[in-house]
Amino acid sequence: MAYWLMKSEPDEVSFADVLAAPKQTTAWFGVRNYQARNFMRDAMRVGDGVLFYHSSCAVPGIAGLAEVASAPYPDESQFDPKSAYHDPKATRAQPRWISIDVRATHAIPFIPLTELRTIPALEEMVLLRKGSRLSISPVTAAEWRAVLKHAGVKP
DNA sequence: GCCAACGTTGGC
DNA sequence: GCCAACGTTGGC
Secondary structure (H helix, E strand, O other): OOEEEEEEOOOOOOHHHHHHOHHHEEEEOOOOOHHHHHHHHHHOOOOOEEEEEEOOOOOOEEEEEEEEOOOOEEOHHHHOOOOOOOOOOOOOOOOOOEEEEEEEEEEEEEEEHHHHOOOHHHOOOHHHOOOOOOOEEEEOHHHHHHHHHHHOOOO
16 A cells, blocks of 8 residues: 555645545546656556645645545547647557546645645655655655644544 | 746757 | 757746
8 A cells, every 4th residue: 555645736626526526536637747647557556545735726735635546547638639638649559648536535624735844754755845846746654644643634 | 927946859 | 869948837
């Protein structure tokens, strides 16, 4: 069991949106960064824990807990010429980009980025490293526990 | 809207 | 395979 942090722009898909979705599940599409894609393709497993992070918004931070809910599959939006995520170099025979399903599990009291930076156990967190822009990043078990503890959630 | 820090592209 | 130019991310 591994842990991850996934960034979403709440204007696009917020944690509340996923909680309200059928089966509390959403397809995580539109990842167009190879490192993030490779995490989904090679490392993320059904049941892995996910910190659902809101980025590019007034108050960025962790909004809730989720889990990986599917194996990887081709991201449909790469084939759609009308999509902002269209990739003319991708073909159905050789897809470039993949999606996974993510299921929201627990709402937690929102933890702003500024607050995350004050938690000593999170000092080395990939998200908090200078220049880090990855939309999907690994989270250690210790970091996961520290976030849950901070949020007052029983593991 | 600014801009630092990255990532990608494409000419050579 | 280098690297300059360009594009994107994302906090502020």
